[in-house]
Structures are given as structure tokens and as C-alpha cells.
Amino acid sequence: MAPARTIAEQLASKQREISVAEFFERNRQILGFDNPQRALLTTVKEAVDNSLDAAEEAGVLPELMVEIAKDADSPDRLRVAVTDNGPGILRREVPNVFARLLYGSRFHSNRQARGQQGIGISAAVLYAALTTARPARITTKVEEEDAAHVLELLIDTQKNAPRVTREDVLIWDRPHGTRIELALKAKYIRGRQSPLEYLRGTAIVNPHARIVLVEPDGTRVTFERAANEMPRIPKETPPHPYGLELGELGYFLKASKRPTVYELLTRDFEGVSARAAKDVLARSGLSPGVTPGSIQGPTQEALLEALHSVPLVAPSSECLSPIGPMLIKRGLRNVLGDVRPEFFAPPVSRPPKVRGGFPFLVEVGLVYGGGLPADQPMQLLRFANRVPLLFQQGACAITAAASNLDWRRYGLEQKGGNGLPVGPVLVLVHVASTKIPFTSEAKEALAEDPDLDKELTLAFQAAARHLKVHISRRSRRSFAQEKFEIIQKILPRLAEKTSHLVDQPIPDLTPVITRIMDVVSLELQLTSEEGPRRAVLEVTNYTSRPRVLEIFLETPTEILGASAFAPVPEGTDVGMGRAWWTLPKLGPNERAQIVLTLSKGTDVEASDLDWYVAGVDEAHLLGADPLPGDWDVRLPRALIEAAETAVPADPDSVEGEVDYDAAESEAHVGDDDG
Amino acid sequence: MPRRAKRTSATTTDEPKIRADALRPTLDLAQQIYGQLSLGEIPRMRLPLRTKQNIAFQMREGVWRLGKAMGTRSARKLDGALMLLRTFYLVDFINEMARDNKTSTLRELYYISEGWQEGKFHSEDESNLLVEDLEVLCERLREDFRLHPEENGASVIGDLTIRERNRKGLVKKINCRDDVGDGGYALPSNVEKEKIEFVSSGAKFIVAIECGGMVDRLAENGFDERHRALLIHLKGQPARSTRRFLKRLNEELHLPVVVFTDGDPWSFRIFASVAYGAIKTAHISQYLATPSAEFLGVTASDIENYELPSDRLTDQDVRALQAELTDPRFSTADWRSEIDLMLKNGKKAEQQSLAKYGLNYVTDHYLPEKLTEMGVL
Structure with missing residues (x-):
């Protein structure tokens, strides 16, 4: 050897x-x-x-x-x-x-x-x-x-x-x-x-x-450029002691040109006031006049410990540059234009928080529907300091936070309430920080951290709440579309076919239609061919009893000011942008119109006109919301009417019996042939 | 080898013919819906559910038939409204055929619906299901409605002499061994007495076989002649006519039936539809099912005992087996242990995997062994 x-x-x-x-x-x-x-x-x-x-x-x-x-x-x-x-x-x-x-x-x-x-x-x-x-x-x-x-x-x-x-x-x-x-x-x-x-x-x-x-x-x-404003240039701030590690402190001490450690602490670090500096030095047993370069070994450690234990002013977030809700929406709209999403949730920009000594903030944008694939997991676009993260999605704290949220509560499908939900949904997540906690030097994924996770979860929840409202409105709409399809297309043919087979005249379908629909429906049509733009609201009583309905409109004041109505509203409040009508009594299957004509040069979108109805409860109302309580309009009759519209017992209710066409068909598979 | 208890079949059920009043119930249905519309009621029909939860064993006939659970098809929902509309397009169509003295295949019906606007079928499954619904509602068979499947010719090989009345009305005497080619005698879609009469048979039992390759193997090896067997090719899930033919042979000629399939979850369902009655046709099980039929194999234990080349069960296979565990037709201890064993081993095998031991193995060893064990030989 x-x-x-x-x-x-x-x-x-x-x-x-x-x-x-x-x-x-x-x-x-x-x-x-x-x-x-x-x-x-x-x-x-x-x-x-x-x-x-x-x-x-x-x-x-x-x-x-x-x-x-x-x-x-x-x-x-x-x-x-x-x-x-x-x-x-x-x-x-x-x-x-x-x-x-x-x-x-x-x-x-x-x-x-x-x-x-x-x-x-x-x-x-x-x-x-x-x-x-x-x-x-x-x-x-x-x-x-x-x-x-x-x-x-x-x-x-x-x-x-x-x-x-x-x-x-x-x-x-x-x-x-x-x-x-x-x-x-x-x-x-x-x-x-x-x-x-x-x-x-x-x-x-x-x-x-x-x-x-x-x-x-x-x-x-x-x-193409979608915004002409520059992002806020983040302000450079000195390091905050909360995020400092021993080696870095050593580097600062050695490199500092300040004559005393006191000056170094108060001038080159953020959040250290004169009083805090004195406190820190006292705790670490250093005299304020010591030169920074002379502090070494155990004294360095004592100084760091003191810096971490003395309460300091939190790091400022001026060094961060959030994208901001408006630009997130514009950016998504600009790039996803070809997908034609049906819904852009108002983006969420959380206030800055601090982890370690570093400020950070979380922003979330959410897009739903349109050409996004409905049978795929949520698309997650991850960004750190405005840089897309394309790799290691599975190992990223953003993915973990999205997976741990129960999206089922917000109207998406999610197996067992965790993992990425399935649906036509795309979520943008931006984490901005002076120090992004990457899992590795390749900077592909964010490391999990309780403070970051909490902010991510709050941001997801805020965006998801908007999604929930949208999905529930949408399902009401599609429910309504289904009913319209039944009463407008299928029922008349069914009546025609059976009448022909039994050789009888076609019966009046009104009572069946109102039973199937059982709603008061509001439909708005916008027209603008040649001449002033018109909005026509058609109100149909598809319920089985006569109703006196009150219709309320809320719209931006400039639109209200530029509108002529037929019939003339029962009352208006131009300052609040409101107008209201009492319609003549509508029998089952009867309808009435409100026509709004805008003076030239004024443009109106369906989303500018919010309609509310009194005289029917929410469950039997389609295309509008019930009158909110904060409208200070005294309408005792409407309220009484709404209250007494209890759901009538349906004589041919199918409650309690299985819907034949929804019953499981699994047994049919491979069970029998011809 | 799980052994199925032999069930005695008590009655031969009457076979259907196109009856003079066959279409009366379809017009009664139209009257029922018309009445509801006139009264301002939402149109609806009640039908027995054809699901595995709603089949019940009938002691008297020894088969599984529809239970009492009902569902409602209502115009309140889009799907229900569509099916109601289609029902009356269908009723109109079959009444028209009756006037013109025509018949139609199920596939033609599917294409006829192209002209039904909203009522158009999206798949042939949809139209077949509706025809079955109408059978249940009217207590008639699809032949009464002048609808029949395409001739798909499940084949019969062996010493059976029948008399068939062909399309031209000529009656021919055919021996299914001597008068046919290698493909055997092809079953027509109508196998009732007015079409096919049994003259005589030298067979002692029937082997109903899932795959064509195995039928060929048995025929080439002379199994039918050596053991006086009648070979019937099931062609996968057997058609109604094949099942009806098996039942007639079993009842009229008193031939025992054994079913020889692959060893996989789908084959269990083939056997169940032959012996117990299929769920989709549970309304006519008494007329299609052969309760005394026995399952020969390939069983899960055969795969082990004969060391057969096997494949792993797929996820779909596992789900199919698990579904069978909640299927009342498989609720016997024998079936349970068979299904559990297959799940435990995680293996499935084709019947032709017996060729591992040579081309004669199935006819010289496997079948004789199994049939002796079953008491058929």
C-alpha cells in the first residue's frame, strides 16, 4: 500500500x-x-x-x-x-x-x-x-x-x-x-x-x-402592442435585513465604505431606523462606531441574529412592478383573440406581501369558454417577473396551489376536489418579487412556501368567484335555450304528428308551453340598420298565471340621457341612471315590449343595460335579475306580488320518478347485439 | 370451473307473427299523448327501466326479465321531448309501411330518420333503442312493426335437417352438414316455425362458439361428427335470431347447450345473454334465453390450469368485471368466484390460445375433458 x-x-x-x-x-x-x-x-x-x-x-x-x-x-x-x-x-x-x-x-x-x-x-x-x-x-x-x-x-x-x-x-x-x-x-x-x-x-x-x-x-x-403605457419602473431599494444571510452580510461588511457600522445599517439597508439600529447594535454587543470591515466571525453571527430579531419596518413594495388588472385583461384579449373566450374574469392583483426579506405579489387572470378545450385540464400560464415559465409545471408552487383549491365549488369539474380542474379555462399567474423562490438555478418552477401559497390561493379564489357567477348565469341561459327549443320546435311537431295519427285538430299548446317554461322571460334585441340604434326588450309571461310586472333599467347616465322610450317610463332618476315601468297585466303566453331609441352618435351594448324585474321570484325569471334590495324604490305592490309567487305544485311533476332518458345505459354496452 | 345449476325450462313460449292488430297499440300511444296535449299537460310516457338494477329472475321461465321499476319520458326535458317526437315519427313510419305492405331493416330506419328534422337519430344505437322502447310500450316485437335486422348469417354446422321457406316461398330441405359448404348453414333473421321447421337431428348436444376461427377448427378436426355435436357460431354477442334458434333447438329437440367463448369479461356477458337474457331485451327474455345453457370456458381457472398464453386485463376489462359484480345475473356464488379469480389474476385469454399445444389439442383434450366434467359426454 x-x-x-x-x-x-x-x-x-x-x-x-x-x-x-x-x-x-x-x-x-x-x-x-x-x-x-x-x-x-x-x-x-x-x-x-x-x-x-x-x-x-x-x-x-x-x-x-x-x-x-x-x-x-x-x-x-x-x-x-x-x-x-x-x-x-x-x-x-x-x-x-x-x-x-x-x-x-x-x-x-x-x-x-x-x-x-x-x-x-x-x-x-x-x-x-x-x-x-x-x-x-x-x-x-x-x-x-x-x-x-x-x-x-x-x-x-x-x-x-x-x-x-x-x-x-x-x-x-x-x-x-x-x-x-x-x-x-x-x-x-x-x-x-x-x-x-x-x-x-x-x-x-x-x-x-x-x-x-x-x-x-x-x-x-x-x-401587436396592446398598451402604450410603460410598466412602472420598479424603484431600486436597498436590501432588507429580513432576507439577509450570513455570507451576504459578510460581503456587505467587507465591501462597505461607510466609516461606521451604524451608518452602514441606517443607510445601506432598508427598514432600519436610527432607533432600531441602536437596538440591533446593543443586542449584538457592538459599539456603533466600529468600522464595518472589522466585524468578523461570531460577531457577524450575533449581528445577523439581532437584525432578525429586532422589529423593523417591513420591506417596501416600490421595487415591484405588477402588471395590473387592466393590462392583464388587455394582454389576454390581445393574444387569445383567435380563441374567442366567452368570459374574461376581472383580473386579480393582490397587494404586496413579504416573505423572508423580500416583497412579492401575486396576480391572476382567468379566461373561460369559447375555443378553449372543454375536456382538458385547466391551462396554467405561469410567469415570474413577467417571464413565462414553460417547464416543470408539476413541480411548481403555482400548480400546487391551483391543484389544492376545490374548483368544484366554483363550477368546474375536478376529480375528488384536487388536481387541476377540467374545463375550458385558462389561468394566468404572475408572481413578482425581488427574489423569486425558484426551485433550481434553471428557474423553471417556484418553490413551495406557506406565504406564497396563501397569496396564490386568495388570488385564485377571487378569480374563481367571478367564474362561478358566470357559469351559473350561463347554465341558466343554456337551460333556457333548451326550453325554448322544446316549445318552439319540438312541441309543435309532436302536436302535429300525434294529431295526424289520431286524425284530430291540433290542440292549443299555450297551457303546455307555460307549464314547460314556467318563467317570465326578458329578451333584448339591438338593431341599428339605417338610422338610430334601437334596443327592444321583449317580456314574455311563460307562466300559467296572469302577472303584473315591474321592469327596472339601470344604465350609464349618458345612455339614459340619450334615450327615448316607448312606452314612457313611469319614473326616471337620471342622476342614478335609472328608469322604471309597470307593464299592463300579462296573461299566460302574452308579451309586451319596451323600445329604447338612442339619439344619433350614442352607442349601446347589451352589457350597458341592466334589467331588473319585480312581480316574479328569481326561480321564475329569465334574462334579468330580481330587483335588488338597495334600490330605494317604494313598490309595495310589486314586493307583495313577488312574495306570494310561491312555486305552485305541479300536477304532473316527475319528482320521485327516474328520468327514463337519463337512466344509466352502462348495461347496454356489449350486452346484446341486434 | 364454476358450474351453473341446470334450470328446467317449463314452457315453450308462443312465437310472434305479424298480427292484424299489431299496430293498434302504436296508435293508442299517439292518442295518449294527444290527450295530454289537449288537457294542457306536459306530454309524457312511463316505461319500465331497462337497466341492470331492474331485471328480476322469473322462476316459471327460468330467465331474467324486466322488473317493476318505471321511468318517465317527459317533454319537460330536451332529451325526453326529442325521444317522444321520434317515437311518433317512428309510429307514423311503421303505419305507412303497413299500408304499403313494406318492411325495413333497422339500418334503413336509421337513414329514414334523415327526413325527421329535429327527430333525426344521431346513431344507429339510438334508433335501435327506440325500437326496443316501442316493443316494450306496445308489447309487440319489432317484426310486428315490420322492422328486422340485416341478415347477418350466424352459421350452423352439424347433423341437423331443417325445412326452410325461402324468400320466393319455396320450401327447401337442408342438412346443415351434408347440404352446405364449409361456411355452414347461415341463419336467416327470422327463425320462427313458419320460416324454419326442424326435421331431424343426429346431434346429442350443441356447442355455441364465440369466434369463427374456433368453429373452423372444430369442423376441420371433425369434432362435430366424432362427438355428434352441432356447432353454432355466435359471432361475438349473438343476435336475437341466433339466441332464438338456440332456444328452439334446446326446447324442441331437447339438445343441451354449452357455450364456448374467450376467457374475458365480455365473454361472460355473451354467456349471460344466451342463458339468462340480455338487459336490453329483458322484455322478451322468455322468448330468447336458454336457461339450461352452460358455460364451458375459457374460464379464469382454465387460464391457470392449462397455462394458456394470456394478456393483462385492461382498465376497461377491470371496469367491466366490476360492473358484473353488481349485475344481478352474475350474483351466484359460482360467478362471483369466477369474476373474483379473473380480477385477482388480472389475465384474459382467447379461445384460440389453446393452439399453444397444437391444432388438435382443443378437440382431443380440452373439449373432451371439459365436456366429460360437465356430464355432457
Whole structure:
């Protein structure tokens, strides 16, 4: 056996420093370059994130062009070019920004941003060089200069240093901006986890950006800008001690140029008042005049413990940039236009909360129906700091929170009350934070956390409540459609057929119709051919008894002011935007109309007109809501009438007996043939 | 091997003919709905439920028939209203056929409904179910309504001589072994006495077989002649005519019936429809089911005992077995243990998997062994 020392020496001879670049070269999967599809997506993502951040910082509405083209040299290569209208990058910074890992302006800043570590784009450059041995080509122009710089860059993986292989100057036809071009081993796909899906997600949460994608086959997909307001630029705030870890504190102490620890605490941290600073120092046994650099070892630990135990002002949320309900809705509408969803729930933007020392907030948008697939699980669009998360859905805290909610209570199907519900529903979730709790460096999924989970759940519930109202209205509508189909199409034919068979005259169907319908129905029709726009409300008494009905309209005052009514309302309250009528007594199957004519130039949608009815209870009312209690209208007769409209006992009720056509038919399967 | 208790069949039920008053009940139905409409009532009909929860064993006939539970078909609901409307399109159609002295296949009926507007059927299953509903409501058979299935020709091979009256009215004497080709004698859709008369038979028993390949194997190996067996191909789930033919042979010629199928959950249902009566046709079980028929195999224990090549049960298979556990027809201890065993082993096998031991194995070993055990041989 060899002496131990020799072995140690042998081992020592093999030990050498591994450069960061070299490390990443061997661990591509950590950064999302593990296969050709993934590598393409990651490259596009990193370039796009940088471009959006840059444009926003410069206060410019982003305008992005992503071109993916086949490479003439090899079928497994693609060329990717991303061009933006950002402020451009100074010549001297270009090599470091694109070809040096862990170089960035945001790593030490405490505010919400898309990229943080400064690994992303250089990793793409590195990957491109590793797979094609070709340099990245950067074209960039700042507004102050006349010409653009063109640089070709490689990364020296030993030294983690950029190498400029070619350089040129170019007259560029734009005032400012940056273009990166890479040739890499990659594969273009569509569908899930594709560049197109990523850009669609990006467009939804960045409605202020215009994004064009050119696919390898030449197809051009444009996501138009849907909003001209820039998102609020998050304010940079100093770090808050609640989120601080020992190593970071050590770094701050060592790097600080403040003369005393007291000044460091009060000036370079958020939430530490003079009194709190004194308290902290007293608890950690430090004198306020000590220089930060001299605090080491156990004293550092004592200081951190004191910082975590003394009550401090909570972190501010000014460093966050929520998308906001209005823009979430606009973004969803813009991108999902072709799906024609029937319902957009009012988006939910929760107030900021703090976890660890970092503020965060949750936003949720929900879309239902239309062309969304009804037999599939809910589509979940996850975003962290406005960046779409396309991978690891199953491992994400967002998915967990959505799965743990009992969506059945809100009208969706969900097996056993957990797991993603099934239905034509798409939910957008945006988590904004200065520090997103990712499960791993690949930044694909959020780690579970009780504070985050609580906010997610509250946001889901708020959106789901709107969905519930919509679904219940919708099912009432479809229930009504079914009944109309019966009385308008099927019943007359059934009467005709049976009368013919027994050779008798067709009987009057009114009593049957009112029995089947058993509702007062309000139907609104809008017309505008040639001339003023008209809205006609038709009220039909499909119940088996005569009724005196009172109809109430609530509408924006400008519409009420521009309307002429026939018949003339019994009363109006222009200030409140209200008008009301008492209709003449309607017998079974009788109807009456209210016609509203708008003066020229006024537009009206069905959703501008809210109709309420008194004289019939909710269960027997279709197309309107019963008069809410907060309408301060004294209508004793209507209220009495409504109260006495108890549901009459139906002589031919089928209660208690099985509906033959709904009885189980499982026994028929494979049981018998012909 | 689960052994089914032999049930004695007491009566031969009368067979139906197109009766002069066959269509009277259909017009009574129209009168009933017309009356409701005139009185301002929501049109509705009551029908016995044809579900597995609503079948009951009839001691006298030894078969499972419809129970007493009723359901309502009402125009209050869209589905019910549609079915009511279709019912009277159908009634109108069959009365028209009666006037013109025509008949129609079930498939033609499905296409006829193209002209029924809202009442159009979406599938042939829908039209077949409605015809069955009408059979139940009117206590008639579909033949009374001039509706019949396509000739699907389940085949018979063996020493049976029959006299068939063909379409042209000619009567032919046919021996199902000597006068037919390799395909055997093809059963017409009408197998009643006025169409087919039994003349004589040298057979001692009947083997009703699920798959055509197995019928061919037995015929090629001369099983029918060696053991004086009559082979009847069930063609999967047997049609009404096949079941009716089996019942007539069983009752009139006193031939015992054994059923030889694959070993899977669906085969159990084939046997049940032969021996106990199918749920869909529970209203006419007394006329279709052969209560003394016995299940030969392939049983779950055969798969183990004969070490047959098998497949894993699919999720669908497992659900089918579980459904059978709540089917009253399978509520005997024998069936329960058979179903439980199949669930436990998780295996199913085709009858032709017996070919593992060679082409003669089924006729030289398997069938003789099983039939001896059952007391047929």
C-alpha cells in the first residue's frame, strides 16, 4: 500500500481551479441547454428578456424582432437573431455583457427584474460556440453615437474572459438598439415549450411590447402592442435585513465604505431606523462606531441574529412592478383573440406581501369558454417577473396551489376536489418579487412556501368567484335555450304528428308551453340598420298565471340621457341612471315590449343595460335579475306580488320518478347485439 | 370451473307473427299523448327501466326479465321531448309501411330518420333503442312493426335437417352438414316455425362458439361428427335470431347447450345473454334465453390450469368485471368466484390460445375433458 502522503500528493497534483465557464460547459442542463429544442428556447428567452429589460430601463416601448432561420452549413443548426430598440450598449461593455459569465448590472440590486444572475445570454453565446465553433455577432448602437459597433465574440472558457475575434463599425438605420446573432445546434418545434409559446406568453404579460417572430419556414407571427403605457419602473431599494444571510452580510461588511457600522445599517439597508439600529447594535454587543470591515466571525453571527430579531419596518413594495388588472385583461384579449373566450374574469392583483426579506405579489387572470378545450385540464400560464415559465409545471408552487383549491365549488369539474380542474379555462399567474423562490438555478418552477401559497390561493379564489357567477348565469341561459327549443320546435311537431295519427285538430299548446317554461322571460334585441340604434326588450309571461310586472333599467347616465322610450317610463332618476315601468297585466303566453331609441352618435351594448324585474321570484325569471334590495324604490305592490309567487305544485311533476332518458345505459354496452 | 345449476325450462313460449292488430297499440300511444296535449299537460310516457338494477329472475321461465321499476319520458326535458317526437315519427313510419305492405331493416330506419328534422337519430344505437322502447310500450316485437335486422348469417354446422321457406316461398330441405359448404348453414333473421321447421337431428348436444376461427377448427378436426355435436357460431354477442334458434333447438329437440367463448369479461356477458337474457331485451327474455345453457370456458381457472398464453386485463376489462359484480345475473356464488379469480389474476385469454399445444389439442383434450366434467359426454 502506497504511503498516504503520496496519495494526497497525487490528488493534489490533479486539483486545479475550474473556471466558471468550464463548469457551465460541463453542466449545460443547469442552464437549460440540455437538448437542441431546449437550447433554442433558452437562447431566445435570454435574448428577449435582456432586450425587454433594456428597453424598459431606457423608457422605450419595446419593439422586438426574433428571427430563427435554417443554417446553410448544417441541418441540425439554426441561426437566431434578436433585434431590439433598446438604448444600446457602450462599446467597452459589449464583450463583458455577452461573453463573460456572471457579469451583470442587477445581481446586487434589490428590485424586480427579468434576469438577475447575468449568466443567461453569455451561456447562450458559450453554447453556440461549443456546438458550432462560431462566434456571436453583436451589433449595437447608442443614441449619442453616429455609427453602430459590430463585434464578434467568443468566450475563453479557461479564463472566463471574452475574446473579440472581429470588430467593425456600421451605419445602422435605427437610432439605438442591439442585435445579437448566434449560430447554434438547435431544433425548431411548435406547440408546448416552443419559442412561439414562450413569445406568446411574453406578449400576454408585456402588452406594451411589440414582438415579431420569423420562423425557419418564413412564417411571420406578430404580437401587436396592446398598451402604450410603460410598466412602472420598479424603484431600486436597498436590501432588507429580513432576507439577509450570513455570507451576504459578510460581503456587505467587507465591501462597505461607510466609516461606521451604524451608518452602514441606517443607510445601506432598508427598514432600519436610527432607533432600531441602536437596538440591533446593543443586542449584538457592538459599539456603533466600529468600522464595518472589522466585524468578523461570531460577531457577524450575533449581528445577523439581532437584525432578525429586532422589529423593523417591513420591506417596501416600490421595487415591484405588477402588471395590473387592466393590462392583464388587455394582454389576454390581445393574444387569445383567435380563441374567442366567452368570459374574461376581472383580473386579480393582490397587494404586496413579504416573505423572508423580500416583497412579492401575486396576480391572476382567468379566461373561460369559447375555443378553449372543454375536456382538458385547466391551462396554467405561469410567469415570474413577467417571464413565462414553460417547464416543470408539476413541480411548481403555482400548480400546487391551483391543484389544492376545490374548483368544484366554483363550477368546474375536478376529480375528488384536487388536481387541476377540467374545463375550458385558462389561468394566468404572475408572481413578482425581488427574489423569486425558484426551485433550481434553471428557474423553471417556484418553490413551495406557506406565504406564497396563501397569496396564490386568495388570488385564485377571487378569480374563481367571478367564474362561478358566470357559469351559473350561463347554465341558466343554456337551460333556457333548451326550453325554448322544446316549445318552439319540438312541441309543435309532436302536436302535429300525434294529431295526424289520431286524425284530430291540433290542440292549443299555450297551457303546455307555460307549464314547460314556467318563467317570465326578458329578451333584448339591438338593431341599428339605417338610422338610430334601437334596443327592444321583449317580456314574455311563460307562466300559467296572469302577472303584473315591474321592469327596472339601470344604465350609464349618458345612455339614459340619450334615450327615448316607448312606452314612457313611469319614473326616471337620471342622476342614478335609472328608469322604471309597470307593464299592463300579462296573461299566460302574452308579451309586451319596451323600445329604447338612442339619439344619433350614442352607442349601446347589451352589457350597458341592466334589467331588473319585480312581480316574479328569481326561480321564475329569465334574462334579468330580481330587483335588488338597495334600490330605494317604494313598490309595495310589486314586493307583495313577488312574495306570494310561491312555486305552485305541479300536477304532473316527475319528482320521485327516474328520468327514463337519463337512466344509466352502462348495461347496454356489449350486452346484446341486434 | 364454476358450474351453473341446470334450470328446467317449463314452457315453450308462443312465437310472434305479424298480427292484424299489431299496430293498434302504436296508435293508442299517439292518442295518449294527444290527450295530454289537449288537457294542457306536459306530454309524457312511463316505461319500465331497462337497466341492470331492474331485471328480476322469473322462476316459471327460468330467465331474467324486466322488473317493476318505471321511468318517465317527459317533454319537460330536451332529451325526453326529442325521444317522444321520434317515437311518433317512428309510429307514423311503421303505419305507412303497413299500408304499403313494406318492411325495413333497422339500418334503413336509421337513414329514414334523415327526413325527421329535429327527430333525426344521431346513431344507429339510438334508433335501435327506440325500437326496443316501442316493443316494450306496445308489447309487440319489432317484426310486428315490420322492422328486422340485416341478415347477418350466424352459421350452423352439424347433423341437423331443417325445412326452410325461402324468400320466393319455396320450401327447401337442408342438412346443415351434408347440404352446405364449409361456411355452414347461415341463419336467416327470422327463425320462427313458419320460416324454419326442424326435421331431424343426429346431434346429442350443441356447442355455441364465440369466434369463427374456433368453429373452423372444430369442423376441420371433425369434432362435430366424432362427438355428434352441432356447432353454432355466435359471432361475438349473438343476435336475437341466433339466441332464438338456440332456444328452439334446446326446447324442441331437447339438445343441451354449452357455450364456448374467450376467457374475458365480455365473454361472460355473451354467456349471460344466451342463458339468462340480455338487459336490453329483458322484455322478451322468455322468448330468447336458454336457461339450461352452460358455460364451458375459457374460464379464469382454465387460464391457470392449462397455462394458456394470456394478456393483462385492461382498465376497461377491470371496469367491466366490476360492473358484473353488481349485475344481478352474475350474483351466484359460482360467478362471483369466477369474476373474483379473473380480477385477482388480472389475465384474459382467447379461445384460440389453446393452439399453444397444437391444432388438435382443443378437440382431443380440452373439449373432451371439459365436456366429460360437465356430464355432457
